[in-house]
Amino acid sequence: MFHLISRVKNQGNPKFFKMISGEEIFNLNIAGLELVEYSPETLLDDGCWFKVSNFLAQPYCINLLKEPFISADYNILPQDKYGKIAYLCSFQNDDFYFQKVTPSTYLKNKKLLRFGDAVTVEEDGDRLFVNGIPDAVYLSETNQLIFRNLATISSMFKGVDTLYKEATHEQVEEFLESDFIELKNDYSAGKVNKPNRKRVALAMDTLASMDDTDQHVIFDYIVEYCEDMIFNTGNKSFEIANDDSLKNLLFGIEQRFFTTPVGEEKRVANSIQRL
Amino acid sequence: MLSFLFRILLTFNATSLLVIIFLIKEEMVLWKIFPSLCPHISSWPDEISYFAYIIAPVLLTGLSIGLSRFLSEDDFKPVLIPGTEMKESAITSIEYANNSFLPSYLGYFFVALSINSFDTLYFVYGILFVFTFMSQALYFNPLFLLYNFKFYNITTKNGSVIFLISRDCYKIPKNVEIEKVYRINDFTYIERG
Numbered sequence: 001m002f003h004l005i006s007r008v009k010n011q012g013n014p015k016f017f018k019m020i021s022g023e024e025i026f027n028l029n030i031a032g033l034e035l036v037e038y039s040p041e042t043l044l045d046d047g048c049w050f051k052v053s054n055f056l057a058q059p060y061c062i063n064l065l066k067e068p069f070i071s072a073d074y075n076i077l078p079q080d081k082y083g084k085i086a087y088l089c090s091f092q093n094d095d096f097y098f099q100k101v102t103p104s105t106y107l108k109n110k111k112l113l114r115f116g117d118a119v120t121v122e123e124d125g126d127r128l129f130v131n132g133i134p135d136a137v138y139l140s141e142t143n144q145l146i147f148r149n150l151a152t153i154s155s156m157f158k159g160v161d162t163l164y165k166e167a168t169h170e171q172v173e174e175f176l177e178s179d180f181i182e183l184k185n186d187y188s189a190g191k192v193n194k195p196n197r198k199r200v201a202l203a204m205d206t207l208a209s210m211d212d213t214d215q216h217v218i219f220d221y222i223v224e225y226c227e228d229m230i231f232n233t234g235n236k237s238f239e240i241a242n243d244d245s246l247k248n249l250l251f252g253i254e255q256r257f258f259t260t261p262v263g264e265e266k267r268v269a270n271s272i273q274r275l
Numbered sequence: 276m277l278s279f280l281f282r283i284l285l286t287f288n289a290t291s292l293l294v295i296i297f298l299i300k301e302e303m304v305l306w307k308i309f310p311s312l313c314p315h316i317s318s319w320p321d322e323i324s325y326f327a328y329i330i331a332p333v334l335l336t337g338l339s340i341g342l343s344r345f346l347s348e349d350d351f352k353p354v355l356i357p358g359t360e361m362k363e364s365a366i367t368s369i370e371y372a373n374n375s376f377l378p379s380y381l382g383y384f385f386v387a388l389s390i391n392s393f394d395t396l397y398f399v400y401g402i403l404f405v406f407t408f409m410s411q412a413l414y415f416n417p418l419f420l421l422y423n424f425k426f427y428n429i430t431t432k433n434g435s436v437i438f439l440i441s442r443d444c445y446k447i448p449k450n451v452e453i454e455k456v457y458r459i460n461d462f463t464y465i466e467r468g
Contacts, residue, residue, distance in 0.1 A: 001349075003349075021347060069354060071349045072349045073435045141360070
């Protein structure tokens with residue numbers, strides 16, 4: 001049987017309440033999806049979802065998934081908590097489908113046009129808009145959490161955003177103070193855009209695993225691919241004056257540049273997946 | 276609103292015994308209560324009135340069993356143990372509870388037999404009704420037995436204790452596998468069977 005439960009905000013215990021049973025809320029053909037392990041370096045194509053494997057063992061896994069699901073363990077959602085729903089969780093064939101509830105999906109006393117035999121106006125009562133496609137699904141059989149947008153699910157799975165490494169202001173400053181960077185044009189940590197912050201966090205990890213020889217190989221590699229980049233051979237540093245030049249440097253550190261074997265066309269990988 | 280009326284009905288069924296015992300004790304037959312309605316049956320034996328008093332909550336209990344199909348549904352099917360491919364029974368213990376309501380029902384008898392006036396009855400019944408309604412625990416009434424229902428205390432795998440009303444004869448927890456139960460309240464479920 002299908003069961004729909006909800007997590008209520010600012011609630012002591014219990015946190016989950018039962019809403020209804022017997023209705024299939026979400027309809028998603030999971031077999032038709034292509035799943036790729038989550039990586040901040042990967043951009044998703046249509047029909048492609050991120051997965052986090054061995055999800056039960058992850059620190060951000062919620063207790064709900066760690067115990068057997070028995071709908072009778074959950075009290076019925078009382079009326080005074082309707083407006084406090086944080087997210088929905090639909091239990092369907094042993095899988096858990098999650099949808100975050102946002103002010104835009106919770107319609108409070110809005111007028112709705114209803115197209116029946118004639119057009120009528122409905123305006124009494126609150127309504128919750130259910131998206132056909134859930135924000136995340138926990139697949140019990142394979143112990144995977146699948147989702148498309150990490151930012152959307154981070155409020156449901158506290159701590160899952162640690163997967164998405166975005167450098168703090170201090171880390172960006174530390175990175176920009178590296179010997180191989182020479183800042184120009186008053187460019188500073190405060191001006192670094194969000195995608196680059198993410199890349200800085202990744203690049204710092206990559207650099208930490210490289211020795212000096214590796215780093216020099218990388219610098220030559222960047223110079224080879226990025227003709228716009230100004231490299232001072234004297235102090236072995238790149239001039240970084242804007243987000244674009246920083247992006248090139250970061251892509252270089254991640255070795256995103258490559259040449260096609262046939263045609264020898266120079267390319268950059270906007271999104272990568274490890275083979 | 277519907278569930279509120281349903282709970283009123285269940286509370287009435289569960290507590291009506293008090294009023295019936297009082298009416299019988301006072302020999303308060305139907306035609307004494309409604310003299311104008313039934314002048315021609317005043318010669319009938321008193322037992323007919325008493326039978327009518329008893330049959331009313333029995334029929335209302337039947338009605339409440341019928342209405343329970345509109346309640347929220349749940350199931351007690353084997354559950355998947357997280358991280359494995361094993362399915363185990365959702366129930367870890369089951370305890371026959373048919374006799375557990377007897378003390379409270381005997382209580383009703385003694386209270387009803389010691390009430391002396393209608394005024395006292397109104398107050399005592401009023402208090403009993405409100406507390407039964409609020410507690411939501413004494414919904415079970417022995418009239419369910421007439422419909423072949425049995426009472427069980429069951430414990431789920433996650434430890435919650437639930438009161439189950441069912442026609443089936445359960446003994447072993449792992450044999451309890453129920454497609455559909457109806458939720459009377461968060462602690463009381465009925466399998467209509």
